[in-house]
Amino acid sequence: MTAASATPAAIADYEIVRMLAEGNNGRFYLARPPARLGLAEEFVALKVFGDRIGEQAYERGVRELRAFAAVRSPHLVRVFDAVLDDRFAYAMEYLPLGSLAAPAQPLPMPTVMVVLEHAARAAHALHEAGLAHGDITPTNVLLADEGDGRIGGRLSDLGLARLLSPGNTLTGLGRATSVEFMDPDLLAGARPSRRTEIWALGATVHRALSGAGLFGELPDAQPLLAIRKVLAGAPQLHPGLPPEVAELVGECLAAGDARITSAREVADRLAQMSST
Structure with missing residues (x-):
């Protein structure tokens, strides 16, 4: 199965646009966030973990994400939401310039x-x-x-x-x-x-x-x-x-x-x- 054919149309109430990358333990998707979040951003990055998890693991993950989101630093990515829909996923701000591992353009x-x-x-x-x-x-x-x-x-x-x-x-x-x-x-x-x-x-x-x-x-x-x-x-x-x-x-x-x-x-x- 190709990456394109494996890309779902939606995950929970997120509309999936395309897959961004495959990282540790899951995939990153470019997605349109649901209206319930009230975000100004048109797109978010949605990380979906590869393994199925239970309610207790989901609760642990949400607690950790809430603690992460509560830390005040302009240099931490913003986390918006976490959902459990077959697999655990969380939404964060989408930064199209890439990463240090794969920058969109050469960096001095x-x-x-x-x-x-x-x-x-x-x-x-x-x-x-x-x-x-x-x-x-x-x-x-x-x-x-x-x-x-x-x-x-x-x-x-x-x-x-x-x-x-x-x-x-x-x-x-x-x-x-x-x-x-x-x-x-x-x-x-x-x-x-x-x-x-x-x-x-x-x-x-x-x-x-x-x-x-x-x-x-x-x-x-x-x-x-x-x-x-x-x-x-x-x-x-x-x-x-x-x-x-x-x-x-x-x-x-x-x-x-x-x-x-x-x-x-x-x-x-x-x-x-x-x-x-």
Whole structure:
């Protein structure tokens, strides 16, 4: 079945226009929101999870989304609604410029740094509210038109898989290449935290500014092999990174007390770099 033939005409009371992308644990659709939401936006992005879930998992997901939506940060994507119609779905603002993983147009390095800075500030806001995003990757850093030709960043796609499918193994939490952005402590059973998300920010900065992975290119179709490669090796910084970026990434990945302790510090250093 092709992606086009598999695209439904509607999901719950959302009119589906087309599929935008296939991401971790589900698909993103461009959709027209129902009138009940009273939105000025003509379109929203609707994420639909691939697995069927029950009422309890739905309630957990809604609680997490409400907490996410309550955090006050201009750099978090806006969440509008959550529905359960055969599968769990939630609606968020539609940002047509793409993501750091797939931008609609080439981005100069200073702009990429600004977008990364905004993602780090969003992560800090979540952390201050007692939340962990759980899935910080370039795919989940969206590009927003800030006006006057400026492009900013929005952190999106909260990692709800750990709540909706708590029994899943790590290989079921997304594409194998997502392992690149996971602190190895998570692979050993740790829960997402400020500390593990600093690692994810460092890996995201590295990929966005170098185009390379910390562990080379991981086999997307072989998740166990990808995990084995990460656990067996040490992250390698790309030699083409500017020295100040390499230093920042190294401190995001550092062991023990040498690791940066807050996403705000990551953001501040990126802001300083982008302005020089």
